[in-house]
Amino acid sequence: MAESHADLPPTRTIEPIDPPPQSRASTTAQLKADIDSGRTGDKAEVYDPGLSPLGTDDEAAGRPPSPERINLARQTEGQDRFAAGDRRASYAHHRQNKALWGFVAFIGLAALVFLSVYWLK
Incomplete structure (x- = not known):
């Protein structure tokens, strides 16, 4: 059911x-x-729900960011980096987790060392 x-x-x-x-x-x-x-290069290109919208804490403190400062942040966060087609070599954009392969290699190496010590005994 x-x-x-x-x-x-x-x-x-x-x-x-x-x-x-x-x-x-x-x-x-x-x-x-x-x-x-994904324009800024720090995360995958999907919606990320947040508990409070970006800038809420600034507004609560009585100092909301001006449109000029937000424009500056938008320009420096990604527009210049991607203008030349240079994407960050990160997991978020290449969909390849190199740490996983490093962990698998470490486990394989540890198993090889363990078996060689066991075999020489």
């Missing part, structure tokens, strides 16, 4: 996010969309 989850809203976390267009009066929501779209 299959369970029905009709009362749960659909999730957007697996769908790729398009980067927002540049604007003169950028918002923190656009900066977060830059990050979620």
Whole structure:
């Protein structure tokens, strides 16, 4: 018997996010969309739900960032890096986890050392 989850809203976390267009009066929501779209190079290109929107703590402190500062952040976070087509060599963009292969190699080497010591005994 299959369970029905009709009362749960659909999730957007697996769908790729398009980067927002540049604007003169950028918002923190656009900066977060830059990050979620992968434009900044730090994460995979999917929606990342957050407990509070980016910039909420600044607003709560009475110092919301100006559109000029957000524009500067948007430009320095990714536009210059990707203009020349240089993508970061990171797991988020190459979908290849090198640490996994390093761990497998370590386990294989440890097993080889263990078996060689056991065999020489």
